[in-house]
Amino acid sequence: MEGAHGTARKVDTVARRDMILRAAVRVFARQGFAATRVEDVAAEAGVAKGSVYLCFDSRDALLVAAFEEYAAQAQAVIQQARSGAGDGLERLASLVRSVVDTVAAEPELARILVDLWAARRRGEATGVDIRAVYREYRAVIAELLADAEAEGISRAGVGEGHAAVVVGAIEGCVLQWIVDPALPIAEPAAPIVDVCVEGLRRRGAA
DSSP: OHHHHHHHHHHHHHHHHHHHHHHHHHHHHHHOTTTOOHHHHHHHHTSOHHHHHHHOSSHHHHHHHHHHHHHHHHHHHHHHHHHSSSOHHHHHHHHHHHHHHHHHHOHHHHHHHHHHHHHHHTTOOOSOOHHHHHHHHHHHHHHHHHHHHHTTOBOTTOOHHHHHHHHHHHHHHHHHHHHOTTSOTTTTHHHHIIIIIGGGBOTTOO
């Protein structure tokens, strides 16, 4: 019986932590990290401020946990691009669609990323390394482009600079969507693939 009760308490703790983290993501997205207090997260979650501190020792810890969740999703997309079926350009097209789908499914996380980018531009410390995610996206896209060149289906000379353009196209569409929610976020995937993937295809390559 003690084991069963212990398991139940563990499940309750995990569920409470997840509930608080979900609340923090909503508040960060709505108010921005700099303007958010732990009290705001507690109110959003419907718990006492002390309950938040039982799961996260600071507001920064909440932000790091939210970012780690996004980073885990990014890793899954990157791994699929590296190990999935298809040639380099097909896997790149799938990666673009997967990233856009992830953003559409997790709009609050997307808004937090933009807030973190702006904070970095202002020179503010946030405790997360957003550069690492961008670097890994550029790296995997460069790998896919190298595969496509080796397969003879892409134009010669594509590389990390082109990878940065692909990432920029995705991020640019996300930023437009955050500023203007009327933009259907899932629809830009096809134009991005058309311009940034098919535009790199070698002439005559099927």
